[in-house]
Amino acid sequence: MTENEALSAKALTLISHKLRTPLSIINGYSEAVLSQAQKEKFSPFTTKALHEIYKQGNRMSLLVEKLMSFNQVANADPATLDKQPVNLKELIKECAEKAIAQEGTEKGVPPQQTGGVKRGTFIEIDCSSQLTLTVNGEMLKLCILELLSNAIKFNNKLEKTIKVQGTNHGDSISIAVRDYGVGIRPQDVSKIFEPFYQVDDYFTGQVSGWGLGLPMVQRVLDLHRGSISVVSNRGLGSIFTLSFPL
Ligand SMILES: Nc1ncnc2c1ncn2[C@@H]1O[C@H](COP(=O)(O)OP(=O)(O)OP(=O)(O)O)[C@@H](O)[C@H]1O
Ligand SMILES: [Mg+2]
Known part of the structure; x- marks a missing residue:
């Protein structure tokens, strides 16, 4: 630096x-x-x-x-990164609860009321409870929370379903976050990892953010020698997949 x-x-x-x-x-x-x-x-x-x-x-x-x-x-310096084994399912559950609470706060629903509000967001988790991953746990939480919060934000349906899947491929572990929201046009997919880039369409001004979430996720994956990929269809939704080498 x-x-x-x-x-x-x-x-x-x-x-x-x-x-x-x-x-x-x-x-x-x-x-x-x-x-x-x-x-x-x-x-x-x-x-x-x-x-x-x-x-x-x-x-x-x-x-x-x-x-x-x-x-x-x-x-962060990759040479001094603090990595510990984490239970993936537990970590995803924690992020899912936080993402739903955060959605309430962003909509202006105080915490003491959220219990009484009809929830329209469902996060399904498909991951073995045995799956552990040696990573910087705090950074992995930031990544999963970011993907979940994007999946909730860029979705104008009243009922939102998000699926999170953790899979062991033998030489790597992947975490896929799938949503059925607005999706991303092919010409925007390569740009969304650039700092401060936000897709300029009818959503502009309606959702808060800096355009820093995905560049942050990309950097965490770089620090772990992992990768991130996206498959998206405009109007149908997106799948963001994080892959960590074992
Ligand atoms: N799941 C998604 N569905 C549709 N578009 C998405 C999704 N995730 C990201 N995008 C698009 O990529 C852009 C960049 O995402 P990013 O997370 O970096 O920024 P942000 O969410 O707008 O702001 P911030 O993360 O700083 O709060 C978003 O503004 C949005 O246009
Ligand atoms: Mg974001």
């Missing part, structure tokens, strides 16, 4: 940390006031405004977290 790159990475970490604290205070208060609004019957306008503040504040927090994760992964 050059001196300038090290300085930019440090600046990004510092900015993200500084944004994190005030945002968590704003989000904590908006959640508390929202729960009060339910009990005390605030006016519809006040309740709507509070929901919007809660939603946008949490979206901003997710953006800051993504920026921090991207920065951390981009600057």
Whole structure:
């Protein structure tokens, strides 16, 4: 890393940390006031405004977290990467729960209400409970969560089904995330791994993000000498497959 790159990475970490604290205070208060609004019957306008503040504040927090994760992964050194055996099924389950909770927060549903909200997202997991993989567990979680959150975001159906499959091929282990969402046009597939690239279509402005998730996943796979591939059909959905050599 050059001196300038090290300085930019440090600046990004510092900015993200500084944004994190005030945002968590704003989000904590908006959640508390929202729960009060339910009990005390605030006016519809006040309740709507509070929901919007809660939603946008949490979206901003997710953006800051993504920026921090991207920065951390981009600057990680493959020679000193901390790798441990992880149980793949358990790790996928944890990511699936987090992805569903995150979807609620992005829509402006506070955590105490999610139990009462009809869930429209189903994540099916097909993976042997014996499957273990020696990787940096935190980075693998970031990857699976990213693919799941994309599968949820780029899908305008009311009921969303996502399938995650973990397979042992003998010399490698693959993790495939399949969705039935909007899909990606062939001309965009090669570009979606470029930092800050977001497909410019009718979704623009409706979903939050930086265009940093997939470049981050690509970098994690590079750090593990693995690979990522995509098969997608516009209108039918996509399959993103991560492959880790054994
Ligand atoms: N499962 C998917 N279905 C359809 N399009 C997708 C899918 N995953 C990614 N894309 C397209 O690829 C683009 C890049 O994805 P990426 O995850 O890098 O960024 P993002 O999700 O827009 O933002 P961020 O990940 O920073 O929150 C997306 O903006 C979207 O257009
Ligand atoms: Mg993303």
